Amino acid sequence: MASCEHLEIFDDDGTFETKAELLRMPPPGASLARLRSIGTLLLESGQDDRTAANLRQALVERGCRKSLRKLPIDGWTIRAAHEDVLREVASLSESVLQPEALSQPQVVKKADHLEMELELIEWMANERPQVQKLVREFAAVADVVEYEDELTDPNAAAHAAAYFPSATTFRCSPRELLPPVRSGLAKTVANMSRCSTIDFVDDVEVHQDAPKNAVAFLESLKRQMATEEGQGGGEGEGERRLSVKIEVSVTGILHRSRPLQLWASHDLPAIDDVCIRVMAGLGEDDSMEALYGSVMASLVGIISRPGVSKASAFLCGSVREGVRRLFNTHLAVFNLLCTPYTITMEDDTITVETRT
Numbered sequence: 001m002a003s004c005e006h007l008e009i010f011d012d013d014g015t016f017e018t019k020a021e022l023l024r025m026p027p028p029g030a031s032l033a034r035l036r037s038i039g040t041l042l043l044e045s046g047q048d049d050r051t052a053a054n055l056r057q058a059l060v061e062r063g064c065r066k067s068l069r070k071l072p073i074d075g076w077t078i079r080a081a082h083e084d085v086l087r088e089v090a091s092l093s094e095s096v097l098q099p100e101a102l103s104q105p106q107v108v109k110k111a112d113h114l115e116m117e118l119e120l121i122e123w124m125a126n127e128r129p130q131v132q133k134l135v136r137e138f139a140a141v142a143d144v145v146e147y148e149d150e151l152t153d154p155n156a157a158a159h160a161a162a163y164f165p166s167a168t169t170f171r172c173s174p175r176e177l178l179p180p181v182r183s184g185l186a187k188t189v190a191n192m193s194r195c196s197t198i199d200f201v202d203d204v205e206v207h208q209d210a211p212k213n214a215v216a217f218l219e220s221l222k223r224q225m226a227t228e229e230g231q232g233g234g235e236g237e238g239e240r241r242l243s244v245k246i247e248v249s250v251t252g253i254l255h256r257s258r259p260l261q262l263w264a265s266h267d268l269p270a271i272d273d274v275c276i277r278v279m280a281g282l283g284e285d286d287s288m289e290a291l292y293g294s295v296m297a298s299l300v301g302i303i304s305r306p307g308v309s310k311a312s313a314f315l316c317g318s319v320r321e322g323v324r325r326l327f328n329t330h331l332a333v334f335n336l337l338c339t340p341y342t343i344t345m346e347d348d349t350i351t352v353e354t355r356t
Contacts, residue, residue, distance in 0.1 A: 008035060010022075019039070026062065031063040037070055042073075053088050055092060056092040067096065069101055072099055078120065078138045078142070079120075079148075080116065080117050087131055097265075115143070116139060121139065135273070144170075145171070147171070151188075175219065177213070193240075195240075197244075200246045208248070211298075214259075218268045218269060245275045250282055250316075251283060252288055253294045253298065254294050257297070261298055261301035264305040275314060290324065292327070295323065299313055303352045316348075327345045328345075
């Protein structure tokens with residue numbers, strides 16, 4: 001880097017900080033005016049917007065102004081926390097890219113699993129064009145669309161589907177949603193033609209009413225799928241079939257699992273498999289036997305719906321061994337019932353499947 005006057009390609013795969021540090025190594029007065037590429041920028045989780053600002057300063061101070069032919073950007077998770085970073089990356093692009101390169105795609109997807117928060121679509125509406133361009137490009141290649149319950153306009157969700165043509169998974173918390181938000185999100189998922197997985201999960205807390213809230217969302221989704229062009233409303237051949245994951249507390253399974261036990265009675269989209277994730281521990285007044293009974297009743301209720309081929313329950317560590325003991329005790333009874341299902345427990349998961 002000490003003799004960099006003729007440097008054109010600097011394909012470093014390091015972080016924003018590493019790039020800025022290396023590009024500041026040339027002695028005072030050295031120029032990077034001939035620089036045409038600095039490699040791929042990686043947006044990281046929890047990244048500070050100052051890292052992009054520092055990189056822009058390091059380049060501009062050394063004469064790299066509107067001279068780069070490309071500035072590719074990659075990331076694994078793009079969240080609302082990246083708003084300031086996205087603004088700074090847009091400023092960086094405007095400062096160092098050749099004018100004709102600004103209109104070219106910058107986002108290059110190297111990750112196999114790119115996640116993006118839906119709220120960024122609403123946020124970008126009031127940002128300048130280069131910021132909007134970056135958000136749209138990330139959305140176009142996102143695999144997972146996540147809703148964090150932070151929309152200021154309840155109707156904004158209904159118009160987001162067009163931005164996510166590649167998304168295969170929609171994720172949101174199993175908390176209760178206001179009807180306009182639930183309807184808007186359901187419309188978004190209905191229009192995400194490649195979306196076949198819906199996860200009702202929450203990294204922060206578990207929810208007692210997750211079964212009721214998940215069913216309410218899926219019923220809304222069925223109505224939206226029935227009204228959207230080309231989707232169709234029945235469970236006929238060719239319709240999109242879904243995989244659903246529901247995270248629920250032990251208390252929720254014990255006392256509020258009727259929506260799961262009555263799964264066959266709800267007006268739902270076509271669903272192939274359902275996984276319940278049973279989290280947290282037993283309360284003082286709750287018994288392992290009652291929990292086991294509720295888990296099994298929920299799985300039987302789900303698998304009894306025509307079209308469902310598999311229902312499973314993941315059990316967290318605090319209740320796993322107690323449920324396993326009861327499962328092994330009752331397994332012989334299951335085998336004598338001659339049901340159309342197979343029932344197994346491997347590691348931390350009970351699975352009920354239709355026999356083939």
